[in-house]
Amino acid sequence: LTSAIMMSMNSKQPFGMHPILHEPKYAPLHSSSEAIRRACLPTPSLQGNIFAGFDEQLLQRAEALAAVDIVAQKSHPFKPDATYHTMTTMTSMACTPTSSSAHLHHPSVLTSHHHPGHHQSAQGLDGDLLDHLTPGISLGGMSGSDVCSTASHNAHAHMSAINHMQHHHHHHHPQSMNMHAHGLGSHGSLGSSGGDAEPDPRELESFAERFKQRRIKLGVTQADVGSALANLKIPGVGCLSQSTICRFESLTLSHNNMVALKPILEAWLEEAERAQREKMSKPEIFSGGDKKRKRTSIAAPEKRSLEAYFAVQPRPSSEKIAAIAEKLDLKKNVVRVWFCNQRQKQKRMKFSATH
DNA sequence: ATGCATGAGAT
DNA sequence: TCTCATGCATA
Numbered sequence: 490l491t492s493a494i495m496m497s498m499n500s501k502q503p504f505g506m507h508p509i510l511h512e513p514k515y516a517p518l519h520s521s522s523e524a525i526r527r528a529c530l531p532t533p534s535l536q537g538n539i540f541a542g543f544d545e546q547l548l549q550r551a552e553a554l555a556a557v558d559i560v561a562q563k564s565h566p567f568k569p570d571a572t573y574h575t576m577t578t579m580t581s582m583a584c585t586p587t588s589s590s591a592h593l594h595h596p597s598v599l600t601s602h603h604h605p606g607h608h609q610s611a612q613g614l615d616g617d618l619l620d621h622l623t624p625g626i627s628l629g630g631m632s633g634s635d636v637c638s639t640a641s642h643n644a645h646a647h648m649s650a651i652n653h654m655q656h657h658h659h660h661h662h663p664q665s666m667n668m669h670a671h672g673l674g675s676h677g678s679l680g681s682s683g684g685d686a687e688p689d690p691r692e693l694e695s696f697a698e699r700f701k702q703r704r705i706k707l708g709v710t711q712a713d714v715g716s717a718l719a720n721l722k723i724p725g726v727g728c729l730s731q732s733t734i735c736r737f738e739s740l741t742l743s744h745n746n747m748v749a750l751k752p753i754l755e756a757w758l759e760e761a762e763r764a765q766r767e768k769m770s771k772p773e774i775f776s777g778g779d780k781k782r783k784r785t786s787i788a789a790p791e792k793r794s795l796e797a798y799f800a801v802q803p804r805p806s807s808e809k810i811a812a813i814a815e816k817l818d819l820k821k822n823v824v825r826v827w828f829c830n831q832r833q834k835q836k837r838m839k840f841s842a843t844h
Numbered sequence: 845a846t847g848c849a850t851g852a853g854a855t
Numbered sequence: 856t857c858t859c860a861t862g863c864a865t866a
Contacts, residue, residue, distance in 0.1 A: 730862050735845060746860060784848055784864050807856075825856090826849060833859070846866080855857075 690838070693747045694740060700754055701738040707761055711735050718757055726753055740839045747838060787827065791817045795824070799831050 704714060712731035719728040729750075736742045737750050787795070794817060798805070805813065805828060814821040 732846080732863080733861060736861090739845075741846085742861095743859070749860090782849080782863060786847080786865090804857085823848080827847095829857070829859095830848065832857090836859090847864085849862080849864100850860105852860095853858085 690744065693744075693751060693838075696751055696755070697738050697740055697747070700758060703758055703762070704738075707765060709761065711738070714754070714757060717761070718753060721753070721756055721760060723753060723756065741837050743833075743836055744838055785820075785823055787819065787823070791819060795827055795831075799828065803828065803832055803835075 704711075709717075710731070711734035714734045715729040715731055717728070718726060733742070733750075734754075737747065737754060740747065742750070795813070798813060802809070807825075810824050810828065811821050813819075814824040817824070
């Protein structure tokens with residue numbers, strides 16, 4: 490055994506493991522540049538009123554969107570679709586098509602979900618917002634070849650299990666409810682030891698803050714924490730990305746997600762502090778990797794239009810999405826995903842009605 | 845710290 | 856097709 494390191498091509502996950510090392514970097518909490526625009530929550534019912542309080546500029550944008558025609562321009566009707574994930578041009582490597590990891594799913598496990606829908610109102614106007622678009626065409630093509638899978642990935646497929654869904658407890662904001670209970674979560678655990686199980690936003694908030702503080706004290710970066718989580722060997726828990734750790738600390742995750750992650754991060758923290766006490770560690774290295782996917786960037790004007798439309802109709806139908814895509818000259822999938830992401834954003838904890 | 849994306853599950 | 860949890864790539 491041993492050696493077997495076939496590295497094959499990419500080892501993308503360096504396991505960073507060891508906690509300790511690295512510098513912190515911190516700044517105040519999120520200072521987004523233009524972020525806080527997500528505040529607009531649609532109101533529950535009332536379709537006619539959505540316009541109230543609506544920014545005129547936005548409306549204008551939406552109307553402009555509706556206005557249609559882009560007659561001019563468009564030399565060719567095609568738009569590539571599909572995401573272009575360019576893989577890194579491999580420098581000579583063949584990216585392991587099959588074999589190596591055919592991607593496994595991720596560790597998505599802490600899912601909880603459910604959520605009935607809430608909003609959906611406002612349809613009244615949608616019909617007209619972009620109605621006249623020139624649908625035709627659009628390419629139909631699609632490519633679907635994205636393939637790419639990033640290369641292997643750790644193999645553990647953890648799929649698993651932790652679904653916590655915790656639940657309940659009062660917090661509900663006007664409109665919508667959410668949380669649903671059940672599940673495992675709560676149960677007896679609570680209290681004493683691990684301390685999880687409480688949907689109390691307060692607790693989460695303070696924990697996140699303490700977590701960040703202690704993490705920095707340990708000299709560990711968010712990325713380190715993420716990869717070190719796999720070392721905890723908690724069933725069903727693999728590593729997490731820097732993004733997720735960052736979002737946890739800044740409370741930009743859904744409430745359920747925060748609740749699910751808390752015990753895990755708490756466990757890591759304790760372990761890391763314990764380890765530090767006994768100076769474990771070994772500096773080690775990690776690797777570097779390869780890169781691939783290219784991120785699509787939506788230009789400001791287009792983004793503005795999307796935001797304006799979103800304010801009026803957060804859940805456009807497939808047809809409308811296609812129309813919007815066409816008008817803005819964006820791929821349909823890009824537009825669809827944008828709306829999905831936008832909806833997710835408005836549900837994030839930080840600005841959410843929970844507090 | 846965040847924008848755009850993927851995928852598993854729920855609808 | 857949406858929702859949710861996450862992640863890669865970037866600003």
